[in-house]
Amino acid sequence: MQLTKEHFEPISVDLRQAEEIKRPSLSFWADVWRRLKMNKVAMASLIFILLLVACAIFIPIFSSHDYYTTNLAGKNKPPSAEHWFGTDDLGRDVFVRVWYGARISLEVGFAAALIDLIIGMIWGGIAGFYGGKVDEIMMRIADILYAIPYLLVVILLMVVMEQGVVTIIIALTITGWIGMARIVRGQILQLKAQEFVLAARSLGADNNRLIFKHLIPNALGPIIVTLSLTVPTAIFTESFLSFIGLGVSAPVASWGTMSAEGLAAMKYYPWRLMFPAIFISVTMLAFNLFGDGLRDAVDPRLRK
Numbered sequence: 001m002q003l004t005k006e007h008f009e010p011i012s013v014d015l016r017q018a019e020e021i022k023r024p025s026l027s028f029w030a031d032v033w034r035r036l037k038m039n040k041v042a043m044a045s046l047i048f049i050l051l052l053v054a055c056a057i058f059i060p061i062f063s064s065h066d067y068y069t070t071n072l073a074g075k076n077k078p079p080s081a082e083h084w085f086g087t088d089d090l091g092r093d094v095f096v097r098v099w100y101g102a103r104i105s106l107e108v109g110f111a112a113a114l115i116d117l118i119i120g121m122i123w124g125g126i127a128g129f130y131g132g133k134v135d136e137i138m139m140r141i142a143d144i145l146y147a148i149p150y151l152l153v154v155i156l157l158m159v160v161m162e163q164g165v166v167t168i169i170i171a172l173t174i175t176g177w178i179g180m181a182r183i184v185r186g187q188i189l190q191l192k193a194q195e196f197v198l199a200a201r202s203l204g205a206d207n208n209r210l211i212f213k214h215l216i217p218n219a220l221g222p223i224i225v226t227l228s229l230t231v232p233t234a235i236f237t238e239s240f241l242s243f244i245g246l247g248v249s250a251p252v253a254s255w256g257t258m259s260a261e262g263l264a265a266m267k268y269y270p271w272r273l274m275f276p277a278i279f280i281s282v283t284m285l286a287f288n289l290f291g292d293g294l295r296d297a298v299d300p301r302l303r304k
Contacts, residue, residue: 032221035297042293045286052283056102065093067100068251076269086271088261097253098275104254105235105283108165112172112234113227119173120180121223125211127181128188139185142178150175154246163249168241172234183226187219221298228294232287239280255280 036042060067065083071091079086085094127138154171161167191197192215200214216223241247242256255276262273 032294032297036293039293039296042290042297045290045293048282048286049290052102052286053106056099056106059099060096060103063093063096063099065096067092067097067253076265076272078269079271085275086269088258088272089265089269094258094272094275097258098255098279100253101255101258101276102279102283104165104248104252105238105280108168108172108238109231109235111169112176113230115169115173116177116180116230117223117227119177121184121216123177124181124184124186125188125216128185129192129207129211129215131189135185139182142181145175146178148175154241158246163247165248168238168247171241172237176230176234180223180226180230183222184216184219187222188215191215191218225291225295225298228287228291232284232291235287236280236284 069092071087073091074083074087075089075091077083077087077091083093083095085098088094088097123138123142127135150171153174154168157167157171157174161170188211192210196218197210197214200210205214238247239254239256239259242254243260244256245260247256248254258276259273259280262269262271262276266273
């Protein structure tokens, strides 16, 4: 056979395809983190949340002021070098009280989300895995609890229990886990017929191992996204309850109680309402933007 010029022409290679061939396959969570880092809004929100947590922990500890000591001679002072956010009607430093309120709100938000996660995974995992009458009974119980007016539950708890953070967390989690349970149940129903579950069962895995070692770990993507969006809801609810007088009581500082106190003096001392309201809004925005970014990173349809 006679060789021609065409036999010696270089073969064109798509460099992007070559890079994809060379690139080692990433694990699911490594790929989620890679795509999350590409989302600048979500990463900025995550950095803000981490800074918020750090400031809520350390500023009330190392500040020269505290959240409860009154000083009537220095009441209602505007923001200054001594009091960055001004003082309230009892002369207490608003800056320290805002960060102590952040500590209360974050404590309630994370605790409620964690309890919702635990109860929701157990309830939804069992209901989705066993199906049939077990699923029907468990989810009807969840529907009945979900139908109870939330504010009525809170008021009843406040009547029989002492006002405080623990009571708020209990009120948030009595029905708050139902949304998580529904997410987990839906994921389990999709996964339990997959080949890896049948393989694990053929190797002798019992039902508990199948649920908690195989099914739930493979459903962690939507679960974590739901968890990240549960925290701002709990923070807002705590602020709302404190605002209407059903949350934490004085002298404990909370964004809700500070907003309620500042509302009455908004005309003459606007900083007393402005700062806690800004922190509530920005914190909820940061958690929601981070949750949206995490949802996009976890979504397998967006993997590249």
